[in-house]
Amino acid sequence: MTIKVIRPGLFSTFQDIGRVGFQHWGVPVNGAMDQDAHALANLLVGNPTTAATLEITLQGPVLCFQAQALIALAGADLGARLDGVALQPGHAVRIKPGAMLRFETREYGARAYLAVAGGYLLTPLMNSASTYSRGGYGGLSGRALQAGDMIPICSSFANPVRLNIPAGWRLGAPTRPASIRVLPGREWADFTETARHDFLHEPYQLTAASDRMGYRLDGAALDLTQPRQLLSESVAFGTVQVPAGGQPIVLMADRQTTGGYPRIAQVASVDLPRLAQLLPGDEIRFSLIDLPTAQALFVARAHALERLEAAH
Amino acid sequence: MSDVDCDFRPVRAEQRWQFEPCGDSCIVVVFATLFSAQANRRAVAFSATLHDLLARGLLGGVTDVIPAMVSVGVHYAPPIIARLYPELLPYDAIAQVLENALTQQHNLARITPKRLEIPVCYEGDYAPDLLDIANACAITPNEVIAAHSGQWVDVLMVGFAPGHPYIGMHEPALKLTRRAVPRTLVTRGSVGLANCQSVIYPTDLPGGWNIVGRTPLSMFSPANQSPCLLSGGDQVRFVPITAREFEQLAGAQR
Numbered sequence: 001m002t003i004k005v006i007r008p009g010l011f012s013t014f015q016d017i018g019r020v021g022f023q024h025w026g027v028p029v030n031g032a033m034d035q036d037a038h039a040l041a042n043l044l045v046g047n048p049t050t051a052a053t054l055e056i057t058l059q060g061p062v063l064c065f066q067a068q069a070l071i072a073l074a075g076a077d078l079g080a081r082l083d084g085v086a087l088q089p090g091h092a093v094r095i096k097p098g099a100m101l102r103f104e105t106r107e108y109g110a111r112a113y114l115a116v117a118g119g120y121l122l123t124p125l126m127n128s129a130s131t132y133s134r135g136g137y138g139g140l141s142g143r144a145l146q147a148g149d150m151i152p153i154c155s156s157f158a159n160p161v162r163l164n165i166p167a168g169w170r171l172g173a174p175t176r177p178a179s180i181r182v183l184p185g186r187e188w189a190d191f192t193e194t195a196r197h198d199f200l201h202e203p204y205q206l207t208a209a210s211d212r213m214g215y216r217l218d219g220a221a222l223d224l225t226q227p228r229q230l231l232s233e234s235v236a237f238g239t240v241q242v243p244a245g246g247q248p249i250v251l252m253a254d255r256q257t258t259g260g261y262p263r264i265a266q267v268a269s270v271d272l273p274r275l276a277q278l279l280p281g282d283e284i285r286f287s288l289i290d291l292p293t294a295q296a297l298f299v300a301r302a303h304a305l306e307r308l309e310a311a312h
Numbered sequence: 313m314s315d316v317d318c319d320f321r322p323v324r325a326e327q328r329w330q331f332e333p334c335g336d337s338c339i340v341v342v343f344a345t346l347f348s349a350q351a352n353r354r355a356v357a358f359s360a361t362l363h364d365l366l367a368r369g370l371l372g373g374v375t376d377v378i379p380a381m382v383s384v385g386v387h388y389a390p391p392i393i394a395r396l397y398p399e400l401l402p403y404d405a406i407a408q409v410l411e412n413a414l415t416q417q418h419n420l421a422r423i424t425p426k427r428l429e430i431p432v433c434y435e436g437d438y439a440p441d442l443l444d445i446a447n448a449c450a451i452t453p454n455e456v457i458a459a460h461s462g463q464w465v466d467v468l469m470v471g472f473a474p475g476h477p478y479i480g481m482h483e484p485a486l487k488l489t490r491r492a493v494p495r496t497l498v499t500r501g502s503v504g505l506a507n508c509q510s511v512i513y514p515t516d517l518p519g520g521w522n523i524v525g526r527t528p529l530s531m532f533s534p535a536n537q538s539p540c541l542l543s544g545g546d547q548v549r550f551v552p553i554t555a556r557e558f559e560q561l562a563g564a565q566r
Contacts, residue, residue: 023376023387024359025532025540026470026514125534135474135515137534183335231347232471232478234378234385236338258380258471266335269390294336295390295402302391 001067003116005149009061009103013131014122014139015253016052022126023257029237030130030138033212033253033276034111036301037075037089041115043308044072044092052120052129052139053113058279060103060112061145069153070094070117071101076109076277092117108174109277121152134213134254177203177283180271183294185240185263187228195222195246199264200286204248208280212254215275217284221246222264235259238267238275250275268294270301328354329414331407337390339406341414344382349481351382352468356545359384361417362410371409372396379544380469381478386410426546427464430512430527432503433558434460438526441491445505445522448488459485460505460524461550468509469544473517475532477542480509494520501526503550510550512542525550528562 015038018031032038032055039049060078065071072092073080080087082101087093089112095101101114122129122139131139140149188196204219222242235241239251241261250267251259252275267275268289278284330342341358344351359379365371373392378385390402397405434442434457446453460482468478482505490506496518498504504511504521511521514531527550531541542548553561 020375022539023378023385024363024470025474025543026472026476027474027534027539029376126539135534183333186332186334186340231381231383232469233380233383234334234338234340234387236335236385236387238335256472257378258385258469263334266333269336291333291336291403292401295394298336298390299394299402 001069001153003069003151003153004064004066005145005147005151006062006064006100007102008145008147008149009056010059011057012061012145013055013133013143014052014120015055015130016128017050018253019126019128019130019132019138023234026257027126028132028135028254028257030128030132030212031253032113032130034075034113034273036273036305037111037113037277039305040090040308041072041074041113043305044074044090045070045115045117047115047117047119049305049309051115052122053115054120054145056103056112056114058106058110062100062102063151065095065097065099065101067097067153068095072115074113074115076112077107078109078112079104079106080112110279111276116153118154121154132254174274174277177285178274178278179285179287180275181268181289181294182240182265182286183268183289183291185265186233187224187230187262188264190224190226190228190262191242191264192223192225195220195224195264198222199248200288204284204286206278206280206282206284210280212252214252214255215250215278217248217250219247222248224262228262230260230262232258232260235263236266238269238272239263240265240267252276268297270294270297331410333403334385336403338385338387339403339410341384341386341410342382343384347381349466352466353545355379355382355384356469358414358417360545361413362386365413373402373406378471380471425466426543428542428546428548429551430503430529430548431553431557431561432461432525432527432550433553433555434525435555438555438558439524441505441522442524445486445488445524448522449485451485456486456524457552459483460510461552464547464549465510467542467544467546467548470540470542472511473514474534475514475540475542476517477512477531477548478509479511479548480507482508482510484508488522490520491522494518498523499526501528501531503527525552526558528558528565530565 015032018029041053073089136142198220202220204217207216209216241263243261332340343354362377376387393402442453498513498519502513502523503525505524506521
């Protein structure tokens with residue numbers, strides 16, 4: 001049973017919860033940029049949240065389902081139409097062999113996640129099906145979809161179908177500017193008072209030179225009190241590093257494992273999904289929270305997802 | 313600052329490490345602020361201890377352990393840590409777990425480093441920057457090769473790209489900065505030199521290191537059971553080979 005790729009879209013890759021446990025070899029984690037939407041798409045079709053979804057960026061593909069399947073979209077609304085009928089994110093639908101899924105006008109958000117009940121049949125590499133396009137491995141042939149690709153699926157209707165998810169979990173049109181909570185970074189104290197003030201009070205814009213590896217921002221330049229030579233050290237999803245020049249870069253899903261630039265801040269994990277849905281030109285406002293708050297939010301979100309999963 | 317090895321003393325009394333949060337799901341154990349071979353080896357040894365505990369299922373909630381130059385990054389899942397230690401902030405709980413591992417570490421047997429010879433061709437197109445390196449170091453190209461391949465050196469860490477090792481420290485004669493203008497593409501297997509350290513490019517990558525030679529060995533094979541040729545703590549020695557030997561070895565790798 002397969003899905004045929006008629007048109008690949010701008011950049012569609014298979015992703016999951018990431019290639020966890022191999023960073024000591026320099027292997028990036030990869031995985032879905034918006035882990036909430038990834039998890040929800042899976043839950044909608046009765047999959048475990050660890051199953052791979054198709055991460056669809058801005059301009060979606062045209063897919064022909066050659067078998068019956070149960071599918072769901074979550075995350076951005078990229079104007080999906082199933083045989084001409086609008087398919088909103090957040091609903092599971094059964095589809096017949098021959099059905100065509102295409103994407104037309106984007107409504108909001110940057111990344112949609114397409115889950116298929118039973119999952120895509122991908123060969124895991126280092127415990128993950130996530131595509132690392134720079135490294136040329138994972139997912140389907142280590143790259144984004146191409147026209148003519150045949151995606152093997154394992155249609156299974158053994159799991160109960162969940163037809164919708166609570167409204168609080170659905171992504172709506174994001175509020176502007178995006179407000180993103182951060183923790184102080186490892187070198188927070190090495191930045192000037194002006195830099196620390198500006199980072200939390202001035203707007204930053206997502207630039208077009210942003211991708212799954214990092215978000216390059218444009219705004220008030222951030223200076224150190226004095227130049228620093230740092231030794232390479234672990235970085236994480238959401239690390240905000242500041243190379244020479246003073247414009248911050250937020251490290252995203254395909255980030256490298258270690259880095260040597262001064263780190264002014266670290267995005268709270270719960271706000272990473274919102275960051276993942278921004279587009280070039282979108283404005284970001286950062287605000288500071290403390291570690292206990294960030295960890296309480298993280299744990300609360302995990303519990304909420306677990307309750308959704310258990311409610312199946 | 314003393315660089316005397318003090319391992320016989322009670323480790324805990326010395327405050328020789330520091331815990332720092334890197335966001336809400338990563339903690340960094342810092343052994344020094346400046347580079348030293350000793351601090352690097354401590355980071356490597358501590359990482360090995362943690363990987364051993366992980367493999368035995370004794371580090372619940374820990375997802376990744378990453379040795380770097382003089383620190384170890386430990387990524388963890390706060391929801392799992394919160395379940396294991398409900399009375400503590402997940403950060404405090406993981407810091408406590410690591411503190412315990414550090415204080416018990418001196419009971420562990422010292423690990424003998426894995427030693428590996430890396431064939432490197434220092435000729436022609438394989439070594440595009442050899443002359444520049446020789447000029448910058450004010451020695452002859454043959455002296456560069458002799459200095460680079462003369463001794464066993466440590467794999468300091470693996471990072472930047474899958475299987476990309478940082479190797480050092482070479483002798484002070486090989487002290488030179490990176491290229492002013494980085495290359496947009498450095499060929500896979502190229503051995504870069506700067507600041508008395510070497511790197512090996514596991515795939516074609518952009519890079520600013522001075523290319524002293526190229527190895528036919530594959531640094532990273534994602535489909536292998538053990539995908540990475542080198543790990544932090546290994547020791548390597550570069551062995552000069554001819555262009556002909558390079559071709560033969562490269563052919564055998566394919």
